[in-house]
Amino acid sequence: MVFSDGDFVLIEYSVRVKETGNLVDTSIEELARKENIYDSNRVYGPTLVVIGRGWINPVVESELKNIDIGEERVIEVPPEKAFGHRDPGKVRVFSLREFQRRGIDVRVGEVIDFGGVSGVVKSVSGGRVVVDFNHPLAGKTLVYKVKVVAKLEDLTDKIKALAVKHLNIPGSELSVEYDGSKREVVIDIPAKYVTKRDIQYGKVSLATNILDLIRGEVDSVVFRERIARKKEEKEQAGSVEEPGERAAKESAKES
Known part of the structure; x- marks a missing residue:
């Protein structure tokens, strides 16, 4: 194919x-x-x-x-x-005091951020720290x-796959609705993911990709954050007696 x-x-x-x-x-x-x-x-x-x-x-x-x-x-x-390929120039030697001054605890094998660049600590000895800024691969x-x-x-399958990729939420927990007359997509996000780290960035990235990749079929993307009552709470709410209901039951028993 x-x-x-x-x-x-x-x-x-x-x-x-x-x-x-x-x-x-x-x-x-x-x-x-x-x-x-x-x-x-x-x-x-x-x-x-x-x-x-x-x-x-x-x-x-x-x-x-x-x-x-x-x-x-x-x-x-x-x-x-x-x-x-590896660049020997990206392997640098620093004074241990420089890291201590910055409050960075260095250990061999750890990945550190130094000046906005990530590197791997290769050795720590004699007051010197060797850091490799080459990509690990x-x-x-x-x-x-x-x-x-x-x-x-299928359009909804495409959108759900995009949602999984950008939101990092399992597809089984996402709901996607498409209204062809409005050319609008509604994506339900479960309550437990509403405060998920980077969720807002993911939503913007997802919406941008949907509008870019599915041109002519989608003009707007709506995110719906659904917070529902838990099952046990519903059962408890259903078992609560209305005012006067208990008295009526007691009166019926006495008669």
Whole structure:
């Protein structure tokens, strides 16, 4: 099957470092748990890729265009097409006092933010700290294992997949309604996610993508934050007797 730019495709994937075999990313929860990279803050499952949008490595995206639904393919990405080659100039030596002055506790292997740039502490000795500001995967060949799960055609399926991606909320907990006469989309967000970190940024990003990617069918996006009474509260409310009801029952018993 040949996919074209703009197609909505769901994929499962895993990424390993060729030199070590270490798993660095995956959409498969079971695999993430097995290899100890599970992240409780992310949503696992088939991941949305819109062809031509650069949402995945360009080498992989190019291959994706010619993978059949249900087919699995292994794609090797060299350093120059991934995170680049290592730059010795990005390995720098600092005085330990500089970190102490900034209130930064440095330990070997930790990722620190120094001057707005992230780096990995390689060594701490003799009052000196060696920090590597290269990307952790710089100089590495990456091996992607990709399986095409489906091509999305239905409008609400596309919107829900976009919502999962941008809001990081499981699709099973999201509700999407589309009114063709108004060309309006309504997305229900469960109460427990209303205060979720970065939810507002995610909503803006999602709405922007919907309006951009689904032109001609959607003119407005509405987010509805639904806060409902819990089941046990409803049952308790239903069992509350109205004023005078208890007295009437007692009177009936006495007669």
